[in-house]
Amino acid sequence: MSVRRRAPHLADVRAGFTLVELLVVIGIIALLLAILMPALSRARESARRVQCMSDLKQLGTALMFYTQENRGRFPGAWEWHPRLNGTTWEGPLLRYHGISNAQVPKLYTCPSDDPETRRANRYPFTYTANWHVFWFDPTRSVAKITEIRRSSEKIMIIDESSETVDDSVWAPENWFGDRQNMLSARHDLRRERARESNQEDTLKRGKGCVVFADGRADFIDRRLAMDADYCDAKKP
Numbered sequence: 001m002s003v004r005r006r007a008p009h010l011a012d013v014r015a016g017f018t019l020v021e022l023l024v025v026i027g028i029i030a031l032l033l034a035i036l037m038p039a040l041s042r043a044r045e046s047a048r049r050v051q052c053m054s055d056l057k058q059l060g061t062a063l064m065f066y067t068q069e070n071r072g073r074f075p076g077a078w079e080w081h082p083r084l085n086g087t088t089w090e091g092p093l094l095r096y097h098g099i100s101n102a103q104v105p106k107l108y109t110c111p112s113d114d115p116e117t118r119r120a121n122r123y124p125f126t127y128t129a130n131w132h133v134f135w136f137d138p139t140r141s142v143a144k145i146t147e148i149r150r151s152s153e154k155i156m157i158i159d160e161s162s163e164t165v166d167d168s169v170w171a172p173e174n175w176f177g178d179r180q181n182m183l184s185a186r187h188d189l190r191r192e193r194a195r196e197s198n199q200e201d202t203l204k205r206g207k208g209c210v211v212f213a214d215g216r217a218d219f220i221d222r223r224l225a226m227d228a229d230y231c232d233a234k235k236p
């Protein structure tokens with residue numbers, strides 16, 4: 001006797017997912033995203049930190065060339081609205097980079113900073129120059145690169161905090177009663193995770209990018225940048 005196989009009826013074949021299955025899949029995708037997103041943003045931020053250090057190193061190298069061609073002297077520093085054909089350091093260093101005017105803001109601005117979100121008509125970049133090194137106050141600044149003591153430990157240009165940056169000079173001390181110009185901690189992810197108070201003391205924690213007077217760029221503690229051993233060019 002032959003058994004006639006019945007053709008599968010349409011109703012027996014499940015055409016798609018049930019609602020529960022769909023919810024489970026969506027849940028798994030959301031979970032994976034939640035796990036991956038912090039890792040992705042960490043990777044993106046550390047790539048920006050590398051770019052920031054590379055920009056600073058490039059500026060440091062240009063500065064070395066400048067001093068060599070100017071009998072050891074530095075360009076000027078203080079300006080709210082630096083003109084690229086002016087005398088403050090941003091302009092004179094341009095000729096050593098070999099870049100177009102359109103690329104200028106990129107070289108002088110940290111990739112994690114957006115100067116347009118700050119007060120209008122103030123400093124349009126992020127990197128600022130140490131007023132103990134560049135011309136600002138003749139009693140403190142150095143006249144020639146050879147006057148810098150322990151140059152491998154003295155900071156020249158920093159990635160300044162968006163909370164304090166307003167001009168092209170970095171004054172590590174309190175000046176005009178203003179808040180101390182601070183090194184930025186925008187690339188410091190550990191700092192970002194730390195939920196600390198808004199007190200002045202905790203605001204100074206974290207690390208940021210600088211370039212030293214020997215042309216070396218580094219990611220250093222914000223407190224070190226405030227220390228005269230690292231910012232006072234004439235300190236032995």
Ligand SMILES: [Zn+2]
Nearest residue numbers: 052110111159
């Ligand atoms: Zn930066």
